[in-house]
Amino acid sequence: xxxxxxxxxxxxxxxxxxxxxxxxxxxxxxxxxxxxxxxxxxxxxxxxxxxxxxxxxxxxxxxxxxxxxxxxxxxxxxxxxxxxxxxxxxxxxxxxxxxxxxxxxxxxxxxxxxxxxxxxxxxxxxxxxxxxxxxxxxxxxxxxxxxxxxxxxxxxxxxxxxxxxxxxxxxxxxxxxxxxxxxxxxxxxxxxxxxxxxxxxxxxxxxxxxxxxxxxxxxxxxxxxxxxxxxxxxxxxxxxxxxxxxxxxxxxxxxxxxxxxxxxxxxxxxxxxxxxxxxxxxx
Amino acid sequence: xxxxxxxxxxxxxxxxxxxxxxxxxxxxxxxxxxxxxxxxxxxxxxxxxxxxxxxxxxxxxxxxxxxxxxxxxxxxxxxxxxxxxxxxxxxxxxxxxxxxxxxxxxxxxxxxxxxxxxxxxxxxxxxxxxxxxxxxxxxxxxxxxxxxxxxxxxxxxxxxxxxxxxxxxxxxxxxxxxxxxxxxxxxxxxxxxxxxxxxxxxxxxxxxxxxxxxxxxxxxxxxxxxxxxxxxxxxxxxxxxxxxxxxxxxxxxxxxxxxxxxxxxxxxxxxxxxxxxxxxxxxxxxxxxxxxxxxxxxxxxxxxxxxxxxxxxxxxxxxxxxxxxxxxxxxxxxxxxxxxxxxxxxxxxxxxxxxxxxxxxxxxxxxxxxxxxxxxxxxxxxxxxxxxxxxxxxx
Numbered sequence: 313x314x315x316x317x318x319x320x321x322x323x324x325x326x327x328x329x330x331x332x333x334x335x336x337x338x339x340x341x342x343x344x345x346x347x348x349x350x351x352x353x354x355x356x357x358x359x360x361x362x363x364x365x366x367x368x369x370x371x372x373x374x375x376x377x378x379x380x381x382x383x384x385x386x387x388x389x390x391x392x393x394x395x396x397x398x399x400x401x402x403x404x405x406x407x408x409x410x411x412x413x414x415x416x417x418x419x420x421x422x423x424x425x426x427x428x429x430x431x432x433x434x435x436x437x438x439x440x441x442x443x444x445x446x447x448x449x450x451x452x453x454x455x456x457x458x459x460x461x462x463x464x465x466x467x468x469x470x471x472x473x474x475x476x477x478x479x480x481x482x483x484x485x486x487x488x489x490x491x492x493x494x495x496x497x498x499x500x501x502x503x504x505x506x507x508x509x510x511x512x513x514x515x516x517x518x519x520x521x522x523x524x525x526x527x528x529x530x531x532x533x534x535x536x537x538x539x540x541x542x543x544x545x546x547x548x549x550x551x552x553x554x555x556x557x558x559x560x561x562x563x564x565x566x567x568x569x570x571x572x573x574x575x576x577x578x579x580x581x582x583x584x585x586x587x588x589x590x591x592x593x594x595x
Numbered sequence: 596x597x598x599x600x601x602x603x604x605x606x607x608x609x610x611x612x613x614x615x616x617x618x619x620x621x622x623x624x625x626x627x628x629x630x631x632x633x634x635x636x637x638x639x640x641x642x643x644x645x646x647x648x649x650x651x652x653x654x655x656x657x658x659x660x661x662x663x664x665x666x667x668x669x670x671x672x673x674x675x676x677x678x679x680x681x682x683x684x685x686x687x688x689x690x691x692x693x694x695x696x697x698x699x700x701x702x703x704x705x706x707x708x709x710x711x712x713x714x715x716x717x718x719x720x721x722x723x724x725x726x727x728x729x730x731x732x733x734x735x736x737x738x739x740x741x742x743x744x745x746x747x748x749x750x751x752x753x754x755x756x757x758x759x760x761x762x763x764x765x766x767x768x769x770x771x772x773x774x775x776x777x778x779x780x781x782x783x784x785x786x787x788x789x790x791x792x793x794x795x796x797x798x799x800x801x802x803x804x805x806x807x808x809x810x811x812x813x814x815x816x817x818x819x820x821x822x823x824x825x826x827x828x829x830x831x832x833x834x835x836x837x838x839x840x841x842x843x844x845x846x847x848x849x850x851x852x853x854x855x856x857x858x859x860x861x862x863x864x865x866x867x868x869x870x871x872x873x874x875x876x877x878x879x880x881x882x883x884x885x886x887x888x889x890x891x892x893x894x895x896x897x898x899x900x901x902x903x904x905x906x907x908x909x910x911x912x913x914x915x916x917x918x919x920x921x922x923x924x925x926x927x928x929x930x931x932x933x934x935x936x937x938x939x940x941x942x943x944x945x946x947x948x949x950x951x952x953x954x955x956x957x958x959x960x961x962x963x964x965x966x967x968x969x970x971x972x973x974x975x976x977x978x979x980x981x982x983x984x985x986x987x988x989x990x
Contacts, residue, residue: 328633328634328637329637329641332627332634332637332638333637333638333641335627336622336638336642337641339622339625339627340618340621340625344641345645347647389810389811390806390807390810392810393810479645481610481612484646485614485645486614488641488642489644489645489646490641491647
């Protein structure tokens, strides 16, 4: 059993509670629902679970127009109609016109796969309800061919949500749930270390300081997230900015390359104004 | 022990069901956890709680129910942290210079003694025992100040700090939906408004489905219709400004800006304390540019939904006496205007930023609530949700 335990990977820092949620979902073969602020690595989790457990990864990205049926299969009636007019022999077998969806693929895979259902809240409100039976029993019925597709191995299902819609209770009951909290400073340090192992310690310290300071600024429209911090550090390293430049007592008003952190004009203005005010107070 | 915990959770208002409880038991019997209370806490949370808003309540119930039981878990794995362990750890991490420093300060043994004592004190504040001494990890050397920069108790630090009862730190407090709206919460509230805004009944042709059905129908045309996805909800928003509302300005602003982007048909007006014959749109020119309430009533159709936001905290005269207004002489009493409004807009709610438990102490709130036919809701996420549900309900 220790083989199939998820403990994070060399490029993904998993907290204890996240590991527990993943492992519970894996052992019991139930879907794991992951929520959290944007940019905290929800989608990446599935990739890393697949990597760590050495399973193939299937990704199903949901849009506002996605239907639950598309995850199972689609019957391409239009091609069949066209083929029948052209006198194609394939037309006699309806199976030629059934296009497998991601769930079907996951159910018939040779090894237990990891299936990512990304941003489930983007879809129609009925979407999760339409998948209840399929996720519960891990099987579904194909009307056109009258066959039942049953999972050979219960896939490890990771579902992400950005909280745009409430998910139905019946759906939630069948899932494990984990809310990825915004990492604290220590965890953040570990995350950055995992991505940039050779980063100068001082630069990291200053960068984290500046980052958390910016996050604390009240009234920001979009607070920078983990992925934005990583981008910023990448830029800092690429431009070879010295750690001193990140300190607030420099003459420069805002940290260099702030564009990676603040993505909104008003936020930049607000930040500048606050800095200006705090400086004046100090003088 | 477990059943009681389950019942307590339900009592605390967390929607736990039997299925989830059985899943937890199944997970326990499958040995998902390795007998530590923290792992059990994480497992229980992942299994039973499906909404981050309930994390805080869960933490409280968990802390309350399993209080004193940590020791039970502790003994069952037979680990208590020996002093040697700390000793060794410190020796591994301290440099020669530090050791000299330590010697200078009265010898290792003595320091360890005070160190352990101090740790015990630190823990004592939380759980009254020294069992968890190794897990206190609040950068103990730093607290004493003989840890020069660059030396720490290693990777263990953060891991062990986490061991200090996660659930007692209540980090998810601001996600609970019964507290007032905050910057983060308003976003979630906004999404709730959006769902409500997306409903509409108009019908349009579903081209894809029509083609598909026609093909399936051997070429005979079969029309398929779908409900149109557009913003069909019309909202009238009346906001109380000034006076006692000053405390709630920020929350109202947030709600207002959230609502403005969400609705295609949103009309807003300001009033002060109570709705009388005049409303205004620009607060700076409230005395010069008034819109007559009757005009508003006649302009906007009955299908508009009315949301009033105000603390309803005023003198009762302002509600039921002509001339009771604090600002001007009103020929007709506030409750007359309220009943006119409600007759014109049967779907109406009043959102009150005052905490709900204080309502019953303010007579005017009770009066307005009665006027509204009990449709007054607190301006919290939960209240907003209830309010929107009340708006959707056909009357």
